[in-house]
Structures are given as structure tokens and as C-alpha cells.
Amino acid sequence: MSYAIIETGGKQYRVEVGRFYDVELLEAEPDSKLTIDKVLFVNMDGDISIGQPVVDSASVEVTVMRHLKAKKVIVYKMRPKKKTRRKNGHRQPLTRIMVEAINLSGQAA
Template identity: 70%
Template sequence: MGYAIIETGGQQFRVEVGRFYDVDRIHADEESKLTFDKVLFVDNDGDASVGQPFVEGATVEATVMRHLRGRKVIVYKMRPKKKTRKKQGHRQELTRLMIESITLNGTAIAGSTEVADTAPSTEAEPAATEAPEAPADTVAAEA
């Protein structure tokens, strides 16, 4: 399965098709499609393309799932012997992206057709109707 390394928000992410990633807030509506052309690296089952700095003709398409806020980080500043204390919290604004496809020069390296079906099977496993046999050493002890 292929993957790509993209740059967004000043950070680099290793992305695969069918997975979601939390990145810094992107000003786009929910359920909208985004195309990333800042692709640094593309791997197609061992066939690697390295960009200098970006891979020409490579794009990654994603869908905005939702906007959310990250965990709270506490910032605590204190000056000893001065009775000065400052406690402040921060929550980062994030956007959750679902990666739809990775393309290189118009050819789909990994697309949404490769995503495995994760729905549980509706067929029940056949139950064992026979009783388990006793171990051989217990049968010999009874005789």
C-alpha cells in the first residue's frame, strides 16, 4: 500500500489512503474536498519518488471531516520568592482530514477503492456440537 508525505501548516505528515489525520485548522467547510500539492515524498509499493523540494505532478486529495479542538495544555509561570503566579490554558484548533487518494502524474497510486471493508460480518460462526474429548491420561487412570 502506498503512502505520501505532505506538508501542511508548517508540519509534515505521513498519510495513507483511508485514514484520518488531525492537522492545524484549515479554513474550509466540513465535507469539502481539499487537494494538497506540497507532496515531499511518494512511495508506490517500493517505488519511491523524492521531491526537491516537492514531487512534480503529485497530489493528495482529502475531505474535511470536522473541526475540533485539541487537548488542553496548561501553561504555568511562577517567579520564586516574588508571589507571582500565572496559570493559563491553551487548546489548539484542529481540522480532521480523511485521505481519499494519492496520485502521481495523473495515475492513482492509492485510491478509495483500496480501502478495506471494516463492517462486521453478519454471518454467524457455526457452533461446535460435539463434546470435547477427555485427555488420554485421565482415561487410563480410570481403567
């Protein structure tokens, strides 16, 4: 089983080929192909490559499926005995990506 750890949107994700992931919003159209070069770790069927901080000659090819929003998070602030209350909601914009291939020095998983 091959997998990689990538960084996008300031977060790290463990990705496998053929699965989809919701990441921070990417500036790309749906059904477009992207290549993510910030690969921190690659495991190709037991052959491990660890980056310092990124693995050279490693990339992950993804397809943008669609853009969506996360579940609403309620932010409620209250100061007791002051009659001050504030309620806000936030929905984080996300991009759903499908991992097509993990490449390491010319070999694809």
C-alpha cells in the same frame, strides 16, 4: 502499501489512503474536498519519488471531516520568592481530514 509525506500548517505528516489525520486548522467547510499539492515524498508500492523540495505532478486528495480542538495544554509560570504566578490554558484548533487518494502523474493509489 502506498503512502506520502505532505506538508500542511508548517508540519509534515505521513499519510495513507483511507486513514484520517488531525492537522492544523484549514479554512474549509466540513464535507468539502481539498487537494494538497505540497507532497514531499511518495511511495507507490515500492516506486519511490523524492521531491526537491516537492514532488512535481503529485497531489493528495482529502475530505474535511470536521473541525475540533486539541486537549488543553496548561502553561504555568511562577517566579519563586516573588509571589508571582500565572496560569493559562490553550486549546489548539484542528481539522480532521480523511485521505481519499494519493496521485502521482495521473496514477491514483
